[in-house]
Amino acid sequence: AQKVTQAQTEISVVEKEDVTLDCVYETRDTTYYLFWYKQPPSGELVFLIRRNSFDEQNEISGRYSWNFQKSTSSFNFTITASQVVDSAVYFCALSDDSGSARQLTFGSGTQLTVLP
């Protein structure tokens, strides 16, 4: 069975601070995919990143970076120099080797509030 744990329910930071959102996963699959989604107050899930289990290279996209560590089954997400517009609920998700949205197992989410 697959499981995703986001232990941080809520985080508040002041604008321009860096913040890391933790994600720990469990799976018996040898090939799998990890995702991060952002859910702003408007409700839609916005895709941020997808990584497969064979690619442990860390990735940076602007102010966003992701640290994938297979040894600890973690896929953490860091926002550098946070902005008020980053305020949202962030979900980590796990998929089997199809990588399809059909097989997504989501964590319970982390509510990030960035204060001006």
Add this chain to the structure above:
Amino acid sequence: GAGVSQSPRYKVAKRGQDVALRCDPISGHVSLFWYQQALGQGPEFLTYFQNEAQLDKSGLPSDRFFAERPEGSVSTLKIQRTQQEDSAVYLCASSLVRGPNTEAFFGQGTRLTVV
């Protein structure tokens, strides 16, 4: 439209009432997914269509839940005899094809409240 459109955005139903939730996927998207998101939780998979074929309905919580996509585009999620535990946001997503290299786009969801 440019994205996945869901209607209504909000629905209040009396317990026992039937409801129908609509999803308009992105034009040309083959795959369509329904998810249920309870308050304070992550979305949970309900069902999946490839064109008009419902290939997986393993996540539907009971036989009161029914989904269709008769022409391979618009989909409707129907809930019969609603109960309070059905209160949730119902999210629809679509993707061009199934697989790891195709991003799924989510709609804004329908928030269902059963009173």
